Amino acid sequence: MNLDKARKAMLTALLIGQLGNALWAVDGPRQDKKTMLASVDLDGLLHSTRVEPPKEEPKVVVKPKKPVVEIDRGPALKVKIDEKMVIDSIRHQLADQFGVTQDMRVYFDRPWKAIDVDQGHWEIAVTSFPSQGLRSRFYLNFELWSGGSRVGSWQEGVRCELWMEAYVANQRVNRGDVFNEGMFSLQPVDVLGLYQTPVDLGTPLNEYIAANGVKAGDPLYWRDLKERPLVRRNQIVEVVAREGWMKISLKGKALEDGVKGQVIRVRNLQSYRDIQAEVVGVSKARVYF
DSSP states (O other): OOHHHHHHHHHHHHHHHHHHHHHHTSOSOHHHHHHHHHTOOHHHHHHHOOOOOOOOOOOOOOOOOOOOOOOOOOSOOEEEEOHHHHHHHHHHHHHHHHTOOSEEEEEESSOOOOEEEESSOEEEEEEEOOTTOOOSEEEEEEEEEETTEEEEEEEEEEEEEEEEEEEEESSOBOTTOBOOGGGEEEEEEEGGGOSSOBOOTTOOGGGEEESSOBOTTOBOBGGGEEEOOSBOTTOEEEEEEEETTEEEEEEEEESSOBOTTOEEEEEETTTOOEEEEEEEETTEEEEEO
């Protein structure tokens, strides 16, 4: 028996078995069911039945994974943050906070140890400024950030200097002397280290006299200035009285010193009566009715 005959025999047995089961399930005489089964054209059924060979499953080709090669990049690059870099950043932030444009210098009271951080973006952030403004000495809080992470925070004692030009005496000035610009020269001075406020540049010194003695080499302070009197005691002054279009002028004797705008006592030299007059210029006073 070859392979085709064996396959045909197996199909015939299978069909007969299925038909027999179907016929026995139908109601009717047993002899009629045998007759119906014998009349079935098994050859036709076998030829009309096409047995398809089983389909082969597609083969899945698995490509081998490439081996992962780890590259040794070495240690991360570092940058050293030293004291000078920190102080420069703090100085700029102090200048911005207090609007300083002059020469400002900042020092730490103690050495600050340098720190290595990853190379890239880093910054110093001052977290609290002096509440009373710039002083010669104060404490300052700041943080160091690198790559978006805080490296550390510190509180350091700070010494600050603010250098500006000021009037400095070239010679000794005695109390009561009339100032002139030749007595002084402009020199850089640390104004934060001064215990008084120096006189502003451009002040007309010839309108003042010395309220105190000033030593050579000392800055000129506002406390050392006193307005120069335009009228001196016992000086003869011109007194002008005005009312509307009418003007009267007379001579009087000043009984006290007076600066511009100050009201002083003046004695009328004709009537010897004392009157109140406002100082309006050098040796001049005015009376109001």
